[in-house]
Amino acid sequence: MTWNIVCDSSCDLRISDLVSDAARFDIIPLKLLVGGEEYVDDGSLSIPKLLQAMEGSKDASSTACPSPDAFAQSFLQADYSICITISSQLSGTYNAAMTARGMVLEAHPEKKICIIDSKAAGTVSALIAFRAKELIEAGGGFEDVARALREYAASLRITFTLCNFSNLIKAGRMKSFVGSVLTNLGIHVIADNTPQGTIHIAGKARGEAKTYKSIVKMMAENKSLDGLPVTISHCENLSGAMKLKQLILQELPVSSVTLYSCKGLCSFYAMEKGILVAY
The missing domain is CATH 3.30.1180.10 (Hypothetical Protein Tm841; Chain: A;domain 3)
Structure with a gap:
C-alpha cells in the first residue's frame, strides 16, 4: 500500500523538507489576491515581492483556498492519504479537502483518506506531517496512524x-x-x-x-x-x-x-x- 502526506501551503514547508521512502509528500498552494494581482503560494513565490505589493496596495488583500480538485488529484496518487490543513476557522481549505475526500471515495471506495484540521496555521501542520512520517515508517496501519495523529494534533499549540x-x-x-x-x-x-x-x-x-x-x-x-x-x-x-x-x-x-x-x-x-x- 502506498502512502501520501498532504499539507496546504500554510505549513511553511518546502517539498524537500519531508522526504521518505515510505510516503510521498504533497503541498497544495493557496492563492493570495493583492492589488488586483493573484499570487500562487508555491515554491516560486517571492516573499519580498509579496510584502512589497501588500505594503503598496491601498486596498485590503485577501486569500483564496485551494479547489477540491487540487486535493482530489493528490489523493488519487496513493492508497492511503493523510491530509493536514490550516484551521477551519481561518480558511475554507479544510472544507475543500473534505469535499475532495468525498469525491475520491465515491469513485474509489477502496482508498482511505484522513483529513486533520490543525486548528492553527504555520508549522503546527509541519509537526503533524513529521509525526505522520514517523508513524508510517514504523509500519503503522491506517486507522492507528490516523487516530494517533488526531490525538497529537489536539496537543499542539x-x-x-x-x-x-x-x-x-x-x-x-x-x-x-x-x-x-x-x-x-x-x-x-x-x-x-x-x-x-x-x-x-x-x-x-x-x-x-x-x-x-x-x-x-x-x-x-x-x-x-x-x-x-x-x-x-x-x-x-x-x-x-x-x-x-x-x-x-x-x-x-x-x-x-x-x-x-x-x-x-x-x-x-x-x-x-x-x-x-x-x-
Missing part, C-alpha cells in the same frame, strides 16, 4: 507575534490609529490559538527582548515541553528567529528547535518580522 499591522488595518480588523500607536511605541502583539482553532490575543510587549521572554513564558505555561520538538517560522526575520531559538533552548527542556521561513500564506498574515512558534 502555536504562539505568534506581530509588529506590522498594516494588513490588519486595511482589512478593517484594527483601527488605523491603534496600529500607528502600537508601531510607534515598538509594541508587539502576542497571540495564540484556542482549542477551537481561532486566534486569541494573549498580550503585548514592548521591544524584541521582552516579546521573546513573554513567548517563552507563555509556552511554559501552556503545556509540558519535556523532550518535545519546537518549530519557528519567521517572515524575513532570521535574526529574530535565531534569538528566540537560543532563548527557548536555554529556558525550556525541548528536544529541538527548527527554523523555517514563512511562505506566502503565513507571510500574508504575519507581515514582515512576524514570528510563529509551534510546539
